[in-house]
Amino acid sequence: MDAHRRVTxxxxxEAAGVSVATVSKVxxxxxxxxxxxxxxxxxxxEELGYESSLVARSLxxxxxxxxxxxxxxxxxxxxxxxxxxxxxxRGTGYELVVYSAAGQAVEHVGWERRHLTRVSGTLVDGAVxxxxxxxxxxxxxxxxxxxxHTGRSHIPTIDSDNLRGGHRAVEHLLELGHRRIAMITGRPxxxxxxxxxxxxxxxxxxxxxxxxxxxxxxxDFIPATAAGATRRLLALPKPPxxxxxxNDAMGLAAxxxxxxxxxxxxxxxxxxxxxxxxxxxxxxxxxxxxxxPIREMGRRALELLLQQxxxxxxxxxxxxxxxxxxxxxxxxxxxxxx
Amino acid sequence: MDAHRRVTxxxxxEAAGVSVATVSKVxxxxxxxxxxxxxxxxxxxEELGYESSLVARSLxxxxxxxxxxxxxxxxxxxxxxxxxxxxxxRGTGYELVVYSAAGQAVEHVGWERRHLTRVSGTLVDGAVxxxxxxxxxxxxxxxxxxxxHTGRSHIPTIDSDNLRGGHRAVEHLLELGHRRIAMITGRPxxxxxxxxxxxxxxxxxxxxxxxxxxxxxxxDFIPATAAGATRRLLALPKPPxxxxxxNDAMGLAAxxxxxxxxxxxxxxxxxxxxxxxxxxxxxxxxxxxxxxPIREMGRRALELLLQQxxxxxxxxxxxxxxxxxxxxxxxxxxxxxx
DNA sequence: ATGAAAGCGCTAACAT
DNA sequence: ATGTTAGCGCTTTCAT
Numbered sequence: 001m002d003a004h005r006r007v008t009x010x011x012x013x014e015a016a017g018v019s020v021a022t023v024s025k026v027x028x029x030x031x032x033x034x035x036x037x038x039x040x041x042x043x044x045x046e047e048l049g050y051e052s053s054l055v056a057r058s059l060x061x062x063x064x065x066x067x068x069x070x071x072x073x074x075x076x077x078x079x080x081x082x083x084x085x086x087x088x089x090r091g092t093g094y095e096l097v098v099y100s101a102a103g104q105a106v107e108h109v110g111w112e113r114r115h116l117t118r119v120s121g122t123l124v125d126g127a128v129x130x131x132x133x134x135x136x137x138x139x140x141x142x143x144x145x146x147x148x149h150t151g152r153s154h155i156p157t158i159d160s161d162n163l164r165g166g167h168r169a170v171e172h173l174l175e176l177g178h179r180r181i182a183m184i185t186g187r188p189x190x191x192x193x194x195x196x197x198x199x200x201x202x203x204x205x206x207x208x209x210x211x212x213x214x215x216x217x218x219x220d221f222i223p224a225t226a227a228g229a230t231r232r233l234l235a236l237p238k239p240p241x242x243x244x245x246x247n248d249a250m251g252l253a254a255x256x257x258x259x260x261x262x263x264x265x266x267x268x269x270x271x272x273x274x275x276x277x278x279x280x281x282x283x284x285x286x287x288x289x290x291x292x293p294i295r296e297m298g299r300r301a302l303e304l305l306l307q308q309x310x311x312x313x314x315x316x317x318x319x320x321x322x323x324x325x326x327x328x329x330x331x332x333x334x335x336x337x338x
Numbered sequence: 339m340d341a342h343r344r345v346t347x348x349x350x351x352e353a354a355g356v357s358v359a360t361v362s363k364v365x366x367x368x369x370x371x372x373x374x375x376x377x378x379x380x381x382x383x384e385e386l387g388y389e390s391s392l393v394a395r396s397l398x399x400x401x402x403x404x405x406x407x408x409x410x411x412x413x414x415x416x417x418x419x420x421x422x423x424x425x426x427x428r429g430t431g432y433e434l435v436v437y438s439a440a441g442q443a444v445e446h447v448g449w450e451r452r453h454l455t456r457v458s459g460t461l462v463d464g465a466v467x468x469x470x471x472x473x474x475x476x477x478x479x480x481x482x483x484x485x486x487h488t489g490r491s492h493i494p495t496i497d498s499d500n501l502r503g504g505h506r507a508v509e510h511l512l513e514l515g516h517r518r519i520a521m522i523t524g525r526p527x528x529x530x531x532x533x534x535x536x537x538x539x540x541x542x543x544x545x546x547x548x549x550x551x552x553x554x555x556x557x558d559f560i561p562a563t564a565a566g567a568t569r570r571l572l573a574l575p576k577p578p579x580x581x582x583x584x585n586d587a588m589g590l591a592a593x594x595x596x597x598x599x600x601x602x603x604x605x606x607x608x609x610x611x612x613x614x615x616x617x618x619x620x621x622x623x624x625x626x627x628x629x630x631p632i633r634e635m636g637r638r639a640l641e642l643l644l645q646q647x648x649x650x651x652x653x654x655x656x657x658x659x660x661x662x663x664x665x666x667x668x669x670x671x672x673x674x675x676x
Numbered sequence: 677a678t679g680a681a682a683g684c685g686c687t688a689a690c691a692t
Numbered sequence: 693a694t695g696t697t698a699g700c701g702c703t704t705t706c707a708t
Contacts, residue, residue: 006459006478008701019679024703032677049476051455055396056701059684074424079417086412086440098436102424117389121344122685138387140344278616346685357695362687370693394685397700460701 007050016044027052058123067305068124069098070115070132076277077294078130081146084298085128092306097124113137126305128298142308144301151191156308156317158301162192165290165323166199169244169272172288172325174207177333178242178270181209184219184229184254186246193221196246196274215240219250226250230257234269241269241334248273248280251287255330266332276326285329293321345388354382365390396461405643406462407436408453408470414615415632416468419484422636423466430644435462451475464643466636480646482639489529494646494655496639500530503628503661504537507582507610510626510663512545515671516580516608519547522557522567522592524584531559534584534612553578557588564588568595572607579607579672586611586618589625593668604670614664623667631659 009027013020018037025033026041033041044050058064069085071078082098089096099119101111112132120127121140129137129145135153137143144156152159173181183200186193197216204211214236217229226245230253233240245251251273258269265271265285273280276291300319307313347365351358356375363371364379371379382388396402407423409416420436427434437457439449450470458465459478467475467483473491475481482494490497511519521538524531535554542549552574555567564583568591571578583589589611596607603609603623611618614629638657645651 006455006701009703010701020702021679021681021704022677025678028703030704034677037677049451049455051452053397053460053701054456055393055460056684057703058393059391059397059686059700060702060704061684074417074420079412079420082412082417086438089438089440096438096440098438100424100427100434100436102427102434113387114389117344117387118392122391122393278620282616282620344685347687348685358686359688359695359697360693363694366687368688372693375693391685394700395687397684397702398686398688399700 006053007048009050009052012041012044012048012050015048016041055123064123064125065093066095066097066124067302068119068127069096069130070112070127071098071100071130072111073102074100080294081128081130081298081301084295084300085302086298087295088299088302088306094125094306110134116143126309128301128305142305144305144308146297146301147192149190149192152318156304158297158304158319158321159192160292160294160297160321161323162195163199163202165274165292165325166196166244166246167203168199168323168325169274169290170200170203172327172331173242173244173270173272174203174209176242176270176331179209179334180212180215180238180240181242181244182215182217182233182240184217184226184233184243184245184250186219186221186250188218190221193246200244219246221247221250223249223253226253227257230254231261234258234261234263242271242331243269244272246274248275248277248287248289251289251330252279252283255283255285255287266330268335270331270334272331281328288328288331289326291324291326293323296321344391345386347388347390350379350382350386350388353386354379393461402461402463403431404433404435404462405640406457406465407434407468408450408465409436409438409468410449411440412438418632419466419468419636419639422633422638423640424636425633426637426640426644432463432644448472454481464647466639466643480643482643482646484635484639485530487528487530490656494642494657496635496642496657496659497530498630498632498635498659499661500533501537501540503612503630503663504534504582504584505541506537506661506663507612507628508538508541510665510669511580511582511608511610512541512547514580514608514669517547517672518550518553518576518578518580520553520555520571520578520581522555522564522571522581522583522588524557524559524588526556528559531584538582557584559585559588561587561591564591565595568592569599572596572599572601580609580669581607582610584612586613586615586625586627589627589668590617590621593621593623593625604668606673608669608672610669619666626666626669627664629662629664631661634659 009020009023013023023041026038099115112129116139126142132145132148135145135148135155147159185197201211219226219229243254245254251271254271255265263269273287273289276289280287280289347358347361351361361379364376437453450467454477464480469485470483471487473483473486473493485497523535539549557564557567581592583592589609592609593603601607611625611627614627618625618627
């Protein structure tokens with residue numbers, strides 16, 4: 001396997017009959033090397049297939065031309081972010097390196113601190129943290145957080161408008177004529193989940209409908225938990241005519257439970273989700289949901305990071321992107337208008 | 339931003355009143371450090387938030403406990419591979435680092451050689467190359483290729499059974515009663531595309547149907563090209579009753595063209611694709627297609643790599659995973675059986 | 677124009 | 693048990 005040991009700058013220097021310093025100068029287009037020598041060295045580099053070691057170079061230099069993206073795992077959200085990051089980095093001359101904590105102790109809160117510390121200052125010129133569990137991190141390079149669990153903080157942050165998204169979801173149900181609207185909430189320790197619930201409450205209050213706490217169930221973003229919540233809601237003396245679930249997975253679970261109980265969605269029960277994951281379009285009926293511009297979030301995070309790295313301009317450090325209501329078949333006016 | 343400079347082992351040593359060597363020993367659980375000193379050092383590490391630099395450590399050590407995955411870009415195929423790789427790395431203690439050539443000159447054939455050379459020998463203990471354009475790479479670490487453009491080579495390879503997949507697609511159409519079956523082929527420079535075409539030819543011959551070259555159009559995996567090909571096929575004096583497209587994107591394009599011409603799919607024309615991308619399930623009618631187990635390919639690649647790294651067992655270096663026919667609404671018996 | 681030497685942060689002999 | 697030293701591959705003064 002390792003028939004070919006790594007070719008080092010030393011070997012290039014020896015083969016070209018010059019010093020390592022000279023080779024380094026050629027590599028980095030520094031002044032002070034004659035044309036003839038440059039050509040000679042270039043030829044040897046080509047012949048030996050030499051490529052400088054990213055590691056050695058990083059150790060010596062401050063600048064590496066590498067941007068790091070730190071994710072807890074490769075799941076739909078982070079993968080979509082990566083697409084956006086790739087969009088934004090195209091043509092910038094920077095390389096993108098993604099670190100996943102997947103193999104290590106991911107469950108440990110603070111994975112991002114460990115990883116960030118290991119790569120910042122060496123190896124990367126800046127980093128994007130995807131859904132970090134904490135934001136009180138310090139690093140020797142600029143960092144940007146995407147949708148941090150704890151909400152905005154002192155580090156630049158990209159998130160989407162969960163508050164208005166939640167508001168819009170409920171508004172849509174109100175417009176259809178619903179008055180008893182339940183909510184299955186997300187994990188209360190996550191800022192995004194809390195904002196969605198706030199949107200729900202705000203929209204009801206704006207419509208002059210008092211919030212009925214018995215219509216609010218905690219779902220923790222987990223389908224199984226949401227299924228139980230749905231059963232309880234439907235068993236209520238006065239069950240809701242619509243449910244707003246804090247994410248699509250829970251919304252789909254709610255539809256499944258309702259359908260199993262012989263109810264028709266949307267005729268007997270309307271359901272709205274959040275996220276717009278691919279699954280939500282593939283079921284019958286399609287799930288009405290609030291879309292987050294995840295790819296755009298990745299793009300913007302990278303742009304913000306590059307700005308900081310290149311111009312060192314603080315700019316607007318907190319960007320909130322708009323969410324968008326996607327209406328599909330899971331919502332309709334309630335059976336009996338009043 | 340860099341209020342906090344990177345904490346180095348030196349600073350830890352000074353703060354603890356010991357030498358760097360001692361700190362290093364504590365970090366790596368080496369013998370020869372008293373309990374008291376160990377505790378003292380640990381405390382300082384905790385207090386200063388020290389984390390060893392991945393770069394410096396890599397430069398010094400042979401082993402880094404990091405696996406590299408090299409992709410040309412973040413697109414659906416490579417992202418699915420990443421999920422599989424993450425599956426396989428969980429609990430192994432290895433970290434996953436993904437390098438994307440996206441920001442650089444991707445179009446340049448041989449991106450993988452450049453990247454591999456830069457990270458191998460330092461920084462990673464092994465690497466997975468995703469759809470590399472070349473496989474005559476040498477590296478100082480074990481490498482595994484997934485679905486290389488050029489087919490199998492001397493390096494361990496994971497691919498899927500394109501030959502049998504193509505065969506199965508056509509077999510399905512034959513079973514439905516089709517006899518005039520056209521094919522829109524992929525990029526002829528890619529081994530996977532050639533294998534799919536071979537499967538098509540084999541299946542026809544096995545059924546005793548001579549291959550009609552006028553029914554074979556080159557589509558290059560590009561929807562627009564496939565659309566033109568479909569038009570030509572449908573304009574034939576004796577048009578085909580079914581089309582096998584070498585990928586889903588082209589299959590969907592074929593359906594679109596046929597529908598625009600007033601034909602009904604599958605009544606007037608059956609279409610089979612290849613890949614089973616999410617889109618193929620979301621259209622009406624759903625596209626019958628051949629599924630590649632992409633995630634599984636990522637998983638197996640990582641397993642194969644770890645085997646090589648850990649036990650150095652060559653094992654079976656070429657793994658071909660089975661493809662699977664997914665029947666949806668785009669195929670049916672031809673209108674007039676003969 | 678070229679090279680010798682120092683040092684980036686770390687580990688591993690080899691002293692002591 | 694602890695420290696001293698050399699060196700991983702590279703860049704960058706500073707001499708020559």
